[in-house]
Amino acid sequence: MAKAETKYLTSYKNLTDSFTKEKIPNNILLSIDEKVLLDDLVKIICENFGGKNFDVKNNLISFNAEDRQNENIINECSNTGLFAEKKVVVLKNVKKLLKAGKLSLIDYIKRSNPDTCLIMTSDDDEFSVEKIFLLDAKETVKTKASDDEPSAPKTSKKDIENNVKIYQVKGFSENELISWVKEKFDDYKIDKETIIYLLQFSNNTLDEILSEIEKLKTFCYYTKEITPDAVNLCNGIAKEFDESDFIKAITEKNKNTAMKIYDYISLKKDSEVYLVILLSSAFVAINKLSDPAVAKLDGFNLKRELKLWAPGWDSLIPYYKNFRKSIGQEKITAAFDYIHSADRSLKSTGGDKKMIMSRLINNICDL
The missing domain is CATH 1.20.272.10 (Zinc Finger, Delta Prime; domain 3)
Structure with a gap:
């Protein structure tokens, strides 16, 4: 888990509850290690911000900062037009933006489009708002185009915090992991002991656990019940039937x-x-x-x-x-x-x- 200021820390459950019940912020900075959890959070944001009929295919846009598409990112976020629909824009690895891209992003954040939710993600070992947004005197003053043009005001950490909701998702506790697994089984019957037994066969990466869950759901499709025997069969440690x-x-x-x-x-x-x-x-x-x-x-x-x-x-x-x-x-x-x-x-x-x-x-x- 990346090091972070305590005030940004939150549990996955608290964050999902917040995104489900409260108004979605227009600008979000997320530090989260697991892609599976990020995908779930983005889905919740799309439904709450854009409504139940949100057009994921056309209005959920994803960028990676390493691809250097600064202009496209800002254009998608600006989303101007008479009949523009709400959009959710995901910008992964935001820290990897070059200086010009970060300055453009800061400029957008200060006047962000209310019809766009911008989700910036960072999974670096060191989660630092200052380093992500180049918050120092040298890096945040725009270069003058001429002597007559005034310099842009400096951007402080408080400016970012006033315009961006910042969250760092803590790792799961054992009980939180068990609850998450049970939720992923939907309407299938499974008890706590069987979940704990299942987790013994994974290395605890959520991608692998989710893959095992989907395999078991297919395996037990007709019974709608997950048992230790079913877990054994899926992991090839049961009696050798012929x-x-x-x-x-x-x-x-x-x-x-x-x-x-x-x-x-x-x-x-x-x-x-x-x-x-x-x-x-x-x-x-x-x-x-x-x-x-x-x-x-x-x-x-x-x-x-x-x-x-x-x-x-x-x-x-x-x-x-x-x-x-x-x-x-x-x-x-x-x-x-x-x-x-x-x-x-x-x-x-x-x-x-x-x-x-x-x-x-x-x-x-x-x-």
């Missing part, structure tokens, strides 16, 4: 386990079409067990008849037998219909694979 475990869960009509195993397998590879083929083969084998001649086979002969050649897949035989005893022929036929429908949907373009698999799993387990 396709035979998926078939076992289906034949036991355990839809939650089947969905969890599908999620685990699909993290590693595109598996949907293959799983549907395996399900089709499984139900062909289950259907064969209706034949008394097949049902009385055992050992290698039964394994050969049911085509269970993969190592360990003969362990599925008792699952097949139990499933066959639990349902009639009509439900076997219905299962084939569900499988063929899923196969067609997966092979067409534009389908949501997870939704198709979820529907298939639910339909078969509900037989």
Whole structure:
């Protein structure tokens, strides 16, 4: 965290509350380390300053001081015109402006456009208002164009503070970080213990944490609940499930386990079409067990008849037998219909694979 005067320090929550509930200042200087938090603050400012229908595409303009676009920056901020709309202009790395750019910026700040919110950011290790705006006698007096032209008045730190709201956002405490993570999960159910568990797998950069959050939200889209098991699956430290475990869960009509195993397998590879083929083969084998001649086979002969050649897949035989005893022929036929429908949907373009698999799993387990 950059060193700063105490009077500028604020928490992220206090700042978001202020930007949400109070009038947005026209000129803001922000010291903030995390891009994720800056993006969130800019979004809040756009909604409050420009209204709910603020045109982000056309009226949110971003510059980097290192690109040396001084004239464009001031022109965007001035935003003059009879039908000019409100704008939010973000100027990153403001300290990197050259002397001429800083003088132009100071001049604008003193007569800023009320229809523009200028957000200046600095993430330097040393957060110094004086150094950002060159506040000393030499640097803040404009050069005369002629002997008849008076010098511009010097700019003091107080002049800047009178025209710019200055904030330095403190780093998160543990409780603030937990609250921020919970907020990012939106309407998903997640408890404090699971959040703390999740944070063990990140290096605490908010970009990485946000990436994990989005991955978990996709992973738990249908359950809308984040559990330690889900965190484990996403981080690859759970039990090594394979396709035979998926078939076992289906034949036991355990839809939650089947969905969890599908999620685990699909993290590693595109598996949907293959799983549907395996399900089709499984139900062909289950259907064969209706034949008394097949049902009385055992050992290698039964394994050969049911085509269970993969190592360990003969362990599925008792699952097949139990499933066959639990349902009639009509439900076997219905299962084939569900499988063929899923196969067609997966092979067409534009389908949501997870939704198709979820529907298939639910339909078969509900037989």
